[in-house]
Amino acid sequence: MATAHTHVTKQQAPPHRAAELSAFGVLILLAGAFLPIMDFFITNVALPSIDTSLHASAASLQLVIAGYGVAYAALLVLGGRLGDSYGRRRLFLIALVGFVLASLACGLAPGVGVLIAARIVQGATAALLVPQVLATFHHALEGERKARALGLYGATSGIAAVVGQLVGGLLVGADIAGTSWRPIFLVNVPIGLVVLLVAARIVPGTRSEHPVGVDVPGTVLFAATLVTLLVPLTEGHSLGWPWWTWVLLALAVILGAVTYGVEKRAERRGEVPLLPPSLLRLPSMSRGLVMVLAFSIGFGAFMFVFALTVQDGLHADALHGGLAILPMALLFFAGSVVAPRLLSRFGRAAMSAGAVLQLAGLAWLVAVLLADWPHVYLWAMAAPMALAGAGQSVLFAGLFRSVLADVPAHLGGIGSGALITLQQSGLALGVATLGTVYIGLAPHGASHAFAAVEYVHMGIVALLAVGVAALPRFTRATPVTPVTES
Incomplete structure (x- = not known):
């Protein structure tokens, strides 16, 4: 009987390489990926406004976040395999149309039930769209250009998370024509249409010569x-x-x-x-995926409860709630730029140092909130937020790079599919679990509710600081490969 490894190995005929993807084409595909990733987080700062406008319950507000994340996580690998079979550009364009329409439905939603349903559709179409970006980079680029594009995708996915809340705050705070929170979804429509029209003209069509069937x-x-x-x-x-x-x-x-x-x-x-058990038993996968899941639970919860603490606890408006995340966004971006060099030179030690910096930033932030509550100035949180952002950018990049260290090249697509799936599952789990803890404790004091969640988050980060020693050593860049099989 054939094993999974021989089954996949037989498929390793060199793929036909389509017309080369231009630098502008890379940016257009990154823009297409940026929107869905950002949309998981952009809603956080709008939750109080959605609550006021639609009279939503706390559980419904959590479903607005988690519903998107579950649909996204569950269908990511399916999206990669459909792109292999039917063409990646074609699926990218179809999924982008669906994402734009779902965003329009979110922005026009008359009630929270419609909003949750539209968010689930948004997550599903995002899961079909995002894998095509990585797969197109893999099959239409070579050498240094391919490595650079994959690195830009990694930076984009991390930056989109923190920028999402900043942009969300700016849009909600602007209250364009009295539309409150609705522009955070409606802004996807014109941007998505531009990406759609340009991508249809300049992105080459690719597909796998030996596509793996859908599980x-x-x-x-x-x-x-x-x-x-x-x-x-x-x-x-x-x-x-x-x-x-x-x-x-x-x-x-x-x-x-x-x-x-x-x-x-x-x-x-x-x-x-979908998730091969033999692959999940590899040391880098079995240990690394647990760490990615833990990191994502803590990160998803932090972004959710920080937005609620600033707006509901400190009574800041959405604009200032979004600006409060700016120091983290700036340092996360700067950290993403230097992280590859640090990881190549110092390896796992750089990851541990990043975790320690993040831990210090979170502890400092909690201390500021508890000491000065309720008279906490947003500028007083800037330094700890910046420190946490710098640290987590290095840890985030290192985890993504380490998880695939032991994965055979011909199984790289499946491995990265499992990685990104676990990441998205963790983000949704963080909102559902630690977010629920915060909502339960907040009526008794928002600062102490935030601190309770962050004590758990800090415990996770502390374990990661020590646990990275169990990951495989690496001395050179190991790019995240596409969620696809070639």
Whole structure:
């Protein structure tokens, strides 16, 4: 019986390389990827305005964030494989049209139910769109240009997270024509249309000569596992933990076990499952993915509760709430620029140092909030936010680079698919779990609620500072490869 590794190896015919992608084409594809990544975070600073406008419950506000993240995480690998089969430019353009229409539906939503549904569609179309960017870079570029494009994608994905809340604050604060929070979604429409028209003309069409089939059972089971896990975690506290939330949590455990069993049997049959168990047992993957998941849980929760603390706790408007994140955005960008050199020279020590800097910044921020509450000036948070942003940029880059260190080249697409899927799952889990803790404690004091969440976050970062020693050594750049099989 063929193994998964021989099955994939037989597919390694050199791919036909389409017309070369221009530098402007790289920027257009990065712009297409920037919008979906930013949209996970841009909503955070708008939550109070959405609450006021649509009279949404706390659980509904969490679903506005988590619904997007779950759909995104569950369908990422599926998006990569569909691009392999039907053409990456074609799927990029189709998914971008869907994303623009879903953004329009979000911006015009008359109620929170419609907003949540549109956000889920947004997440699903984002999952079909983003993998095409990496895959096109992989197949239309070579050598240094390819490495540079992949590096720019890594920087873009991190920067989009912190810039999202800044842009969200600026747009909500501007209150354009009295539209409050709606421009954070509507702005995607003109930008998306420009990217669509330009990409249709200058992005070369590529597809895999030997596409891997879609793992329908694995995709459905993994998505069901995420939904049954995140829905009760998101809704449970506000509803008083009714019986069905516990049933769904138990079902999530069962579905997770079933998913593993189905994927294991598929791999034994020589197929390429959504998340191959043999690949997940590699040291870099088994250890690194746990760290990526933990980092993402903490990061997703931080961005969510910081926005609520500044606006609901300190009564800052959305504009100032967005500006409060600016120091982190600037230092995250600067850190992303120098991180590759630091990682190449110092390896895992640079990651540990980044974690220590992030930990120091978070501890300083908590100290400022607890000491000066409720008279906390936003400028007083600038230095700790900058320190945390600088540290997490290096840790973030190092984790992405280390996870794929042991993955064979011909399985790189599957490995990066698992990596990005776990990252998005962690972001949604952070909002659903630690976000729920914050919402439960906030009525008794926003500063102490923020501190409680950040103590957990700091514990995660401290474990990462030590845990990176268990990752494989690396001395040169290991770029994140596309969510695709060639």
